[in-house]
Amino acid sequence: MTGVARYDEIADFYADGWTDVIDDPASVRLLDLLRPVADLRVLEIACGHGRISREFARRGATVVGADISEALIAKARAVEHDTPLGIRYLHADVARPLETDLAPFDAVVCSFGLSDIDDLEGAIAATAGALRPGGVFACSILHPCFPGGRDVSGSWPGGARYHTEGWWRADGELSSLRRQVGANHRTLSTYVGTFRRHGLWLDELDEPEPAPAWAAMRPDAAKFPVFLVMKCVKQ
Template sequence: MSEWKDLIKDSHARWEENAELWDDYMGYESNRYHRELIRPYTEKLLNIKEGQTILDIACGNGNFSRRLAELGANVIAFDYSEKMIERAKMRTKEYINQIDYKVVDATSYEELSELGTEQFDSAVANMALMDIADITPLVQSLHKMLKPNGVFVLSITHPCFQPPGVRKVTETEERDGNVITTNSIQLSKYLNPEPYHAIGIKGQSSPHFMFHRPLSYYHNLFFEDNFVLDGMEEPSFQNVTDKFDWLEIPPVLILRFRKR
């Protein structure tokens, strides 16, 4: 089983419960992951042009929606958390005429269909698909919503290097008179899709659901719905600021699928 429709309501309730904490934590500038990894490489793959209409999926508190507007795009942004959309509207003053925030459930064909047909030059979902219990409706709807040759750029936690149960390992050894510290990861499973609980921010009142899917699942789902993969980035941090460095292990994966 790779889609978990029975967990949709519970997943939504958990995000509603944690929405205000996430908004407070992300603020106007978002966190280091978004600033250094997600935003620059997503912008590169989107290749945003002034006047384009872009769909921001699972927009959260609107951080990237505002960035898209700053770059000259007209944005339709949605999230299934009512509280997140309320916070996004509160944080959006300068670009309010360029951004239309909506409460839409990405697992609902009916709600997605109301966004229109061939309305968008491109679409984006930042660090979201691994939080959505059923992504099939979204992928199938995207092909209808995008204009000819339109693209969808998505970022997710890297499924190869951050599956459920992954362990961070730090080893120290003496080598040629020097003490060498090596960071690595240890994992024992990858291929089987799996839902699991995760804590994204310390202090959140309850863990939210994440849904592990191997790369082949994502690729095959998009290929079956007439998309081609024509862009990919695996960014890593260039400066170490914590005990575990990610210089050689990319924590996120960014893909660009193009409608054909």
């Protein structure tokens, strides 16, 4: 197993913060981009503890979830054991090709995981390789143009520039996710260019606004684009 599983050490913290109630604007829009999913074969990369995978399965998809974090995959498998939905979870580095007997998929999904993946090129190559021709790749990310605010981390560190790419770790409280695991900042053009190099052509893009309650508590941050959701089609 290659790569770094930064989430192993904070698996409890992360899973406790994201329940199976799908009501955040970016996740709702991500799911809408693939509607309907009944009878589709869906792969979720960087699936974490399986929150989005379970929602796709509840909607009738046949789902495989993959993540580099053994601790998060263990949590996903425990839920599957207790409440079976037919999901297969793999402890795998998603920047490498998955088992050949699993492909092809109708859709590959990544919910807020691309910034956690150090090897974007490898992950998108593996994604394209797992999709059938005409298949869909859909992802949600923190908007690359989001500079953050007083109480929330942005897409890049304070004092840096949008065009300066690389891995970074947020300052501030240890309870912040980006303080604990860091993130990879990339420009929007880097994401789209990487997709295109691997035959994934941008078909739809949305910038859902944050929930009103979130925005009211963070007016300095809410004036910027916060989330980005994209849908690509394999040529």
